[in-house]
Amino acid sequence: MLGGPSADRTSFLNALDVDLARDQASVAVVRVDLDRFSRIRQTFGPATARVVRSTLATRMDELAAGAGHVLRYGEDAFIAIVRVTDTTAEGLEAVAMGIVAAISAPILVDDQLEIAVGSNVGIAAAAHFDDSDPLRLLTGAELAIQRANAIGSRRGIVYEVVTRGDPTRLPQLFADMLSAIAAGQFQPVYQPLVSLPERTISGAEALVRWQHPLHGVLSPIEFIGEAERSGLIRDIDAQMREAACATFASMAAGGRLVVSVNLSAADLDAPDLAEQVQATLSGTGLRADRLVLEVTETALSQDWAGARRRLESLKELGVRLAVDDFGVGHMFLDRLSTGLFDILKIDRSLVIPEDDGSGRHAALLSAINSMAHTLGMDVVAEGVETDEQLDRVMAAGCTRAQGYLFAPPMSSEAFAALAASGAPL
Ligand code: C2E
Ligand code: CA
Ligand code: CA
Numbered sequence: 001m002l003g004g005p006s007a008d009r010t011s012f013l014n015a016l017d018v019d020l021a022r023d024q025a026s027v028a029v030v031r032v033d034l035d036r037f038s039r040i041r042q043t044f045g046p047a048t049a050r051v052v053r054s055t056l057a058t059r060m061d062e063l064a065a066g067a068g069h070v071l072r073y074g075e076d077a078f079i080a081i082v083r084v085t086d087t088t089a090e091g092l093e094a095v096a097m098g099i100v101a102a103i104s105a106p107i108l109v110d111d112q113l114e115i116a117v118g119s120n121v122g123i124a125a126a127a128h129f130d131d132s133d134p135l136r137l138l139t140g141a142e143l144a145i146q147r148a149n150a151i152g153s154r155r156g157i158v159y160e161v162v163t164r165g166d167p168t169r170l171p172q173l174f175a176d177m178l179s180a181i182a183a184g185q186f187q188p189v190y191q192p193l194v195s196l197p198e199r200t201i202s203g204a205e206a207l208v209r210w211q212h213p214l215h216g217v218l219s220p221i222e223f224i225g226e227a228e229r230s231g232l233i234r235d236i237d238a239q240m241r242e243a244a245c246a247t248f249a250s251m252a253a254g255g256r257l258v259v260s261v262n263l264s265a266a267d268l269d270a271p272d273l274a275e276q277v278q279a280t281l282s283g284t285g286l287r288a289d290r291l292v293l294e295v296t297e298t299a300l301s302q303d304w305a306g307a308r309r310r311l312e313s314l315k316e317l318g319v320r321l322a323v324d325d326f327g328v329g330h331m332f333l334d335r336l337s338t339g340l341f342d343i344l345k346i347d348r349s350l351v352i353p354e355d356d357g358s359g360r361h362a363a364l365l366s367a368i369n370s371m372a373h374t375l376g377m378d379v380v381a382e383g384v385e386t387d388e389q390l391d392r393v394m395a396a397g398c399t400r401a402q403g404y405l406f407a408p409p410m411s412s413e414a415f416a417a418l419a420a421s422g423a424p425l
Pocket of ligand 2: 205262294324
């Protein structure tokens with residue numbers, strides 16, 4: 001298949017490689033971060049946002065060194081290869097400022113709205129690197145933009161030359177993640193889910209960990225944000241699904257265990273998501289009804305019509321869907337009654353609060369349970385840490401739970417051994 005995000009990135013890196021081989025002295029990579037672009041969608045609506053984005057994409061094409069030299073990076077950023085003649089700090093700064101100015105020229109929408117988009121630009125010139133391979137150059141531009149963004153007002157003309165940017169310094173960097181995906185450094189750990197009241201294992205949730213060669217094991221908090229912005233989360237999530245399905249398909253005595261994997265908003269954007277999931281199920285031999293895909297309400301809030309179509313295709317495969325982190329995102333209660341969701345996972349923040357004597361908290365948990373049960377959903381309490389919390393979620397009607405009280409996330413081997421023992425947790 002052509003044209004997916006990985007294909008785009010690969011062809012971008014190839015183009016960069018070719019340019020470097022041809023004329024290293026004049027090659028520079030810029031990263032452009034648009035100033036609060038999501039506000040444009042919120043304020044003016046998706047149609048206007050599309051016009052603005054495509055105008056900006058055209059401008060980026062004009063600024064870049066040639067066809068195929070611009071990579072869209074999430075909703076609000078671009079990476080581009082540009083040609084520079086003056087590689088002094090002043091010369092490069094002038095290029096960066098020129099890009100900021102070109103991007104922020106007002107855009108006329110429907111002959112009446114004038115919208116100007118501010119930006120930050122980070123630039124790295126091949127001339128500043130001893131060894132200017134594509135990934136190092138990308139990393140240089142990343143380091144530059146991080147510094148630019150850190151300085152503050154994202155409307156800036158801020159720019160920094162980075163020489164000898166060390167790709168390992170900021171592990172969340174695009175370039176580092178890209179090679180980590182290729183090297184298989186993203187691996188799932190599994191946290192057991194238990195049935196209540198028996199506390200026997202009914203399955204597990206796969207949670208990603210980055211086995212970083214220098215920084216050790218990194219938790220999702222450290223890299224998921226950047227992975228989502230860059231779109232690389234799709235590749236990471238696909239690897240998690242692959243690993244989780246393979247592990248559960250081959251688990252001895254595991255035929256009844258169900259595995260949950262997280263989906264991100266970017267996954268829901270992919271028109272071929274259901275085909276990908278089907279291919280993973282066929283490839284690994286896991287029965288569809290043993291896979292649960294978790295999606296947060298926040299992820300559903302970006303393009304509901306599109307997400308709904310994708311989720312419907314997933315349901316047709318026979319996989320089950322869970323609403324994750326229920327109670328902390330934007331609440332769209334009408335979406336719960338679409339019949340798409342089989343499981344409701346109550347966020348930890350609703351599980352923790354101690355009873356203040358008013359009974360209100362217990363009433364809320366019970367109300368969520370009766371709503372979910374009426375709609376035919378199973379309810380999981382997340383992040384259960386104490387016996388007291390367990391008593392409360394059971395009293396409210398939760399039939400499943402997950403949390404440190406039972407078990408932390410663990411390796412696939414440890415999970416398989418625990419599940420095989422059959423003992424309650
Ligand atoms: P989540 O999906 O809500 O996952 C549950 C998180 O709560 C996990 O953190 C888990 O380790 C943690 N947790 C479990 N039990 C307890 C408990 O009793 N107390 C406390 N305090 N925490 C508990 P983790 O693994 O750091 O993941 C954080 C978030 O990162 C996840 O939240 C999920 O939104 C995201 N994430 C993790 N793996 C993936 C993935 O493969 N793909 C995507 N798209 N997102 C992922
Ligand atoms: Ca989850
Ligand atoms: Ca959750």
